[in-house]
Amino acid sequence: MNQPAREQAGRGQAIRDGIASRGLVHAMSAHNPLSARLAEEAGFDAIWASGFELSAAYGIPDASLLSLTQHLEMTRAICDSVALPVIADIDTGYGNAINVMHVVAAYERAGAGAVVMEDKRFPKDTSLLEGGRQELVGVAEFQGKIEAAAAARRDPSLVVVARTEALIAGLGQAEALARAHAYVEAGADMILVHSKQKTPDEVLSFIAAWDGRAPIVLVPTAYPQLTEAAMRESGKIGVVIYGNHAIRAAVTAMQQVFRQIRAEGGIAGADAAIVSVEEIFRLQGVPAMKADEARYLR
Ligand code: SPV
Ligand code: MG
Numbered sequence: 006m007n008q009p010a011r012e013q014a015g016r017g018q019a020i021r022d023g024i025a026s027r028g029l030v031h032a033m034s035a036h037n038p039l040s041a042r043l044a045e046e047a048g049f050d051a052i053w054a055s056g057f058e059l060s061a062a063y064g065i066p067d068a069s070l071l072s073l074t075q076h077l078e079m080t081r082a083i084c085d086s087v088a089l090p091v092i093a094d095i096d097t098g099y100g101n102a103i104n105v106m107h108v109v110a111a112y113e114r115a116g117a118g119a120v121v122m123e124d125k126r127f128p129k130d131t132s133l134l135e136g137g138r139q140e141l142v143g144v145a146e147f148q149g150k151i152e153a154a155a156a157a158r159r160d161p162s163l164v165v166v167a168r169t170e171a172l173i174a175g176l177g178q179a180e181a182l183a184r185a186h187a188y189v190e191a192g193a194d195m196i197l198v199h200s201k202q203k204t205p206d207e208v209l210s211f212i213a214a215w216d217g218r219a220p221i222v223l224v225p226t227a228y229p230q231l232t233e234a235a236m237r238e239s240g241k242i243g244v245v246i247y248g249n250h251a252i253r254a255a256v257t258a259m260q261q262v263f264r265q266i267r268a269e270g271g272i273a274g275a276d277a278a279i280v281s282v283e284e285i286f287r288l289q290g291v292p293a294m295k296a297d298e299a300r301y302l303r
Pocket of ligand 1: 055
């Protein structure tokens with residue numbers, strides 16, 4: 006993609022300022038620079054560099070199979086392509102607290118404004134899978150990983166989000182709250198509490214019981230009925246992440262168009278349903294390249 010619009014430093018500040026000024030920051034998932042740019046054009050505040058989406062893009066399960074390098078390099082490409090702050094999904098931190106230090110420093114250098122690290126044991130299983138393996142590490146071990154993440158950042162604005170999977174693992178609200186408190190004590194800037202319940206009830210009761218010391222981050226994939234208006238009303242939610250809507254939208258569109266082309270035996274009918282090649286040229290930054298050609302090519 007052309008013309009990176011980002012500044013090199015302080016990218017977490019945009020997330021912190023967004024919460025302070027607008028109350029709620031909304032992040033859209035992306036699995037490559039193109040999807041990130043579309044989210045930016047649609048008016049989202051931030052990009053979620055999702056491990057689930059990139060795993061799906063590679064056609065593999067989201068179960069610690071994607072390598073650090075694969076996710077880091079895609080995150081770097083996304084950071085280079087949009088002006089929005091990028092929230093990087095670093096899964097379990099790829100190992101112990103020492104791995105976490107290496108990983109957080111690398112994502113910060115890649116341009117991330119936030120990292121989200123979850124308290125599952127490596128190798129993890131994806132959170133929304135029915136019957137998935139959901140084993141958590143001990144609280145003290147994860148506190149060490151949070152402290153390591155905070156210590157590894159050079160840019161103090163980088164947001165360290167601690168994600169508890171206690172509700173996903175079926176451990177209940179008391180465990181989720183205890184972990185969230187312990188993670189804030191260890192230095193987490195925000196707490197992501199994840200849930201796979203089909204209604205927002207368990208998340209809402211967590212929010213009601215939360216003392217608000219750190220903003221809450223939600224990924225409402227399983228309970229889409231919870232609106233941004235309701236999140237704002239609680240006054241405790243800082244960021245909402247739409248976790249997988251880029252890849253799901255892409256799959257829906259490709260399935261429909263591919264089926265149509267097979268059914269019709271050609272591409273004439275499908276043309277009306279998809280963007281023009283010129284639109285792709287625009288998204289690739291071809292107009293800017295042509296302007297540069299006119300100026301510099303001799
Ligand atoms: C992701 O998008 O990679 C996430 C969110 O971590 S979820 O898939 O719901 O666990
Ligand atoms: Mg993930």
